[in-house]
Amino acid sequence: MTGPYAVPVPRGYRVGCWEVREPIATGAFGSVYAARRTGGADDLPRTAALKFLATGTGTPRQLAHLRELIEREVALLRRLRQPRLIRMYETLTVDDPGNPRLDGATVLVLEKAEGSLSGLLAGAPRPPAGPALLAQVCAGLAQLHRAGWVHGDLKPANVLLMADGSVRLADFNMAAELEGTHAYTPAFSTPDYTPPELLWSEIGERGRRIRPSADVWAFGVLAHLVLTGSFPLPGGTPAARRDAAVAYARGADQLRLAPELPEPWREIVRSCLTRTHGDRVGTESLLRLVEAAAGTGRTPRLPRLPRLLPHRRPRRGAVLAAALGATTAVAALGYAISTWAGGGSGGGGEAARGARIAAVSYGASELRTDRGIPPAYRLLIVETAHDCADEHVTPPLIAAMLKVESDFDPNLSDPVRNEYGIARWTPSVLRWWMNEDGTPAESVPEPPFPPAESIPAMGRYLCWIAPRLDDGLPGDRRVLIAAAYRSSYRKVNDAGGVPPKHRDYADRVAHRLKEYTPPGRK
Numbered sequence: 001m002t003g004p005y006a007v008p009v010p011r012g013y014r015v016g017c018w019e020v021r022e023p024i025a026t027g028a029f030g031s032v033y034a035a036r037r038t039g040g041a042d043d044l045p046r047t048a049a050l051k052f053l054a055t056g057t058g059t060p061r062q063l064a065h066l067r068e069l070i071e072r073e074v075a076l077l078r079r080l081r082q083p084r085l086i087r088m089y090e091t092l093t094v095d096d097p098g099n100p101r102l103d104g105a106t107v108l109v110l111e112k113a114e115g116s117l118s119g120l121l122a123g124a125p126r127p128p129a130g131p132a133l134l135a136q137v138c139a140g141l142a143q144l145h146r147a148g149w150v151h152g153d154l155k156p157a158n159v160l161l162m163a164d165g166s167v168r169l170a171d172f173n174m175a176a177e178l179e180g181t182h183a184y185t186p187a188f189s190t191p192d193y194t195p196p197e198l199l200w201s202e203i204g205e206r207g208r209r210i211r212p213s214a215d216v217w218a219f220g221v222l223a224h225l226v227l228t229g230s231f232p233l234p235g236g237t238p239a240a241r242r243d244a245a246v247a248y249a250r251g252a253d254q255l256r257l258a259p260e261l262p263e264p265w266r267e268i269v270r271s272c273l274t275r276t277h278g279d280r281v282g283t284e285s286l287l288r289l290v291e292a293a294a295g296t297g298r299t300p301r302l303p304r305l306p307r308l309l310p311h312r313r314p315r316r317g318a319v320l321a322a323a324l325g326a327t328t329a330v331a332a333l334g335y336a337i338s339t340w341a342g343g344g345s346g347g348g349g350e351a352a353r354g355a356r357i358a359a360v361s362y363g364a365s366e367l368r369t370d371r372g373i374p375p376a377y378r379l380l381i382v383e384t385a386h387d388c389a390d391e392h393v394t395p396p397l398i399a400a401m402l403k404v405e406s407d408f409d410p411n412l413s414d415p416v417r418n419e420y421g422i423a424r425w426t427p428s429v430l431r432w433w434m435n436e437d438g439t440p441a442e443s444v445p446e447p448p449f450p451p452a453e454s455i456p457a458m459g460r461y462l463c464w465i466a467p468r469l470d471d472g473l474p475g476d477r478r479v480l481i482a483a484a485y486r487s488s489y490r491k492v493n494d495a496g497g498v499p500p501k502h503r504d505y506a507d508r509v510a511h512r513l514k515e516y517t518p519p520g521r522k
Contacts, residue, residue: 006026006054007026007030007031007101007105008031008101009023009031009033009050013102014038015050015092015107016040016107016109017037017040017041018036018038018048018050018109020035020050022034030051030053031051031052032049032051032052033050033052034047034048034050034112035047035048035109036048044089045089045112048109048111048112049109049111049113050107050108050109050110051107051108052094052105052106053107053108054101076149076172076175082143083143083166084136084139084167084168085140085143085144085168085169085170086168086170087168088108088111089110089111090109091106091109092106092107093106111162111168113160113161113162113163113168113170114160114161114162115160115161116157116158116161117156117161118156118159120156120161121225121229126227126228126229127226130226130227131227131293131295133167133226134219134226134227134290134294135290135291135294136166136167137154137159137219137222138219138283138290138291139287140167140168140169141169141215141216141219141287142283142284142286144215145283148177148178149175149176149178149183150176150178150185150211151169151175151215152175152183152185152214153173153175153190153193153218154218154219154222155192155193156222156225158170158171159222176210178212182209182211183209183210184206184209184210191238191239191241191245191379192221192231192238192241192242193222194214194217194242194245195218195245195277196248197276197277198210199242199452208376211277212283213277213278213280214277215283216272216280216281216283216286217273217280219272219286220232220268220269220270220272221272221273223265223290224257224258224269227260227261227265228261230258232258232269233248234256237387239384239387239456242452242456243435243452246450246453247435248275249275249276250445250453252445257269257270264293265293268281271286271289272286365518366382366385366394366521367382367395367396367517367518368396368515368517368518371516373399373403373408373516376451377399377451380451380452380456381395381398381399381455384398384456384458385397385398385459387456387460388459388460388462388463390462390463390466390467392466392477393459393462393463393478393481394478394517396478396513396516397462397478397482398455398458399516400482400511400512400515400516401458401482401485401509402422402423402455402458403512403516404505404509404512405422405423405424406421406422406423406424408422409422410450410451410454412424413448420447420448420449421447421448421449421453421454422451422455423449423454423457423458425449425454425458427444427445427446428444430449430457431443431444431445433458433460433464434453434457461485462481465485465489466481468484468493469481469489469493470493473492473493473496473497474497475497475498479498479506480492480498482505482506482509483498483505483509486502486505487499
């Protein structure tokens, strides 16, 4: 084979009764290959998809997270056999001491799909079969929820299209079993499909608390995308749409659905995308509404899609599931292949950024992950820095300032100074930096200010400050930007550097900057 696959497996390699054929897709720590059966039990299919996960090599931190994800997916697939869920036939472990890259790898033998919804939408936005497809997706969610599980990462890449035109839900490495009303999932996130209440949720020792209503929100986003070719919240990037979701949840903006969204789908999407989880439609009621809107009493199969989903070898280095460039986890053809930040082949542009995973190790190449920066905020910190073109507005700078400003306390309240939240915003100042388009909010916001609002606003303000500082000022430019945030760019320019009043603050930021910057980076 060619291409930088995370787990390179030569054509013809044997594992169990399976012979590896052509590659399907890859992430940084796992790769998916087509395979054919060369023996074994007759109840196994003739072909399958083998997902190789390099659980025998890697750093302890990477392996711990990878094994947790595998355990979640395997637990669900072993316990649930539902017609709308991808099927796992067996799990294998590679025993090949002469091949260190493969020895010890975990192999999941999965039902082989024809393609994914992300690939379909990339080639044919607003497919005619969209309503029938959505009915099957909703049926899959209902099957999961009835069994007491939450998917946690519903998106186009995790919806598989089979050769006979039927639909399967896949990628269960974030799935979690309910314990009463809640389940607990890892600190991962796909902003475009994440409900507002989870964008700023705290991460406990067991992970993030999640309800089935999170899947209902994701279905509403998915339905709008399939039926209109656009997301229901405005913005040209995931970060912009994330900010729009926060503004909508806070009541600062209204939900404006695309005019081409047909009735009665408008009401269905609205019932999914409510501001609070308690107002969202239940899964069983949603399924009845969707089947009625799709004109089906029972969820149908889709027509075969041979032209839209051809069998062909991917181009060198291709990651097929990044077609929409919309998530923080790549599920290659829905097989849960994750691109871990700091690993694998890189790539510029929004699609490459969208393919990063918001794990505990997210952004490790740009931000130290072993120095106490809360995992819940790393995605926001890194993406906020990426939204600014100025080279001095970096993830370590934003993290250092958050540490000094609030010690990462999202509930900070300092009425004496009239400062609130993780970035210590004064409400009248925050008003000018809340909106990505640069227009001030219509009214002065009232605390509390969630991190998903405060941190991007901090980035916009720093990006505005940076070019207004005079050239030639002594000291670290990043520290000068921080001092201007605490005072103003004019005071820094007038003082010819950090004003005396703010030198202690600047010293603390400088200390944290050094602490949070990975080795080899400036």
